[in-house]
Amino acid sequence: MKYDIIIVGGGAAGFFTAINAAEMNPQAKILILERGKEVLTKVRISGGGRCNVTHAEFIPNELIKNYPRGEKELRGPFHSFMTGDTVAWFEDRGVTLKTEDDGRMFPDSDSSESIINCFLSEAQRLKIQILKNHSVQDITNEDEIWKLKTNHGDFYAEKILIATGSNPKIWKLLEKLGHSIISAVPSLFTFNIKDERIKGLPGIATYASVKVISKNGNLESDGPLLITHWGLSGPAILKLSAWGARELFELGYKFQISVNWLPEKTSEEILEDLKKLKIKYAKQQASKYTQFDLPKRLWQSLLKAATISETSIWADLNKQHLKQLSAQLTNCIFNVDGKSTFKEEFVTAGGIDLTEVNFKTFESKLQKNLFFAGEVLNIDAITGGFNFQNAWTGGYLAAKAMSSQNTN
Secondary structure: OEEEEEEEOOOHHHHHHHHHHHHHOOOOOEEEEOOOOOOOHHHHHHHHHOOOOEEOOOOHHHHHHHOOEOHHHHHHHHHHOOHHHHHHHHHHOOOOEEEOOOOEEEEOOOOOHHHHHHHHHHHHHOOOEEEOOOOEEEEEEEOOEEEEEEOOEEEEEEEEEEOOOOOHHHHHHHHHOOOOEEEEEEEOEEEEOOOOOOOOOOOOEEEEEEEEEOOOOOOEEEEEEEEOOOEEEOHHHHHHHHHOHHHHHHOOOEEEEEEEOOOOOOHHHHHHHHHHHHHHOOOOEOOOOOOOOOOHHHHHHHHHHOOOOOOOEHHHOOHHHHHHHHHHHHOEEEEEEOEEEOOOOOEEEEEEOHHHEEOOOOEEOOOOOEEEOHHHEOOEOOOOOHHHHHHHHHHHHHHHHHHHOOOO
8 A cells, every 4th residue: 555654663753744745745644553452652651641842951052061962963853843843833733831840741631542542642633543553574775665564564655754663673674774772771761879878769850960880970960860679760760871872771770879969069068068077066866867968868878888876976986986977078989789670651862863864854864755763773862752853843844854754
């Protein structure tokens, strides 16, 4: 069967592209091929079922800083379609978004179903055909017509867009068409740590900076840090895992990190503060009242790690005690032994080599009328709605490019 445009992948990027292409060219015959029995499954679980649609960053040059891979390439596209356009797009279709304190944007309904229903109703209105359980097995081009071989027959189109995310089978088919694939490694994961200092403290969160101890010495981040049953998580860790995806993979996820629980001060400054506390609270038990606004149980755990007993008063602390406590507060070393997936949202670094894509149109530089959107490209971001924004931007510009060319 012949179509003007076939979208491979029934996820966020695929639907967004199809809807925009259909609106830009109402005469176009458009098909979405989805290998699974359901569409938009990743949208459903995003943001804990609330769908983190985008992030409230409205300056392109600031927005790109959240992409470990794709920062340079997305600068131009974000000047054409970014956060404000995304908000307007959904509002025009009856889905209003709200901004949370950390900048993440969700539907007012707090339900991913709002986004899913929007996409499905728009697809129905625009007469976009959706075929589920259709797995693409081969992609070829004959006389400028694309042929997609599936488990349920062959489909033909003048233009195709690949929006399958991190799908190794599709990547292999694209390799046959001449594209280079950057191997996939996990991104956005938490650190597995077994350590007495954080044992029994799950649920405690505080602002901290974290640094990977390695030869490069340039992997570090700061932000809220969450102690979990299995180790450490929170934005500070997730950012580190994204920026260090390949390096940490090469280390086999066994490495050391240094945590500074008081990132606004140096160890020398903290040591001076501790000396002042010793004088000010000389007769008070050090463990009784927390200092530096740290969670009380964390403060007590760090005191214990500095060999300061629960009953010690400040006056009893010698120079060695203060130095050890200063080190625990500003250079707390942990051994990481493995990783855990962040919630259900598995994100990888890897995909089509970005040098082979025209980022004005998201079209392949190697194959005419072959387009891409979303995580099938070697683009990924930190948590917070940024991966979806990449999908919306790529999908919109690809739709515009596909619709601007003549279709029969």
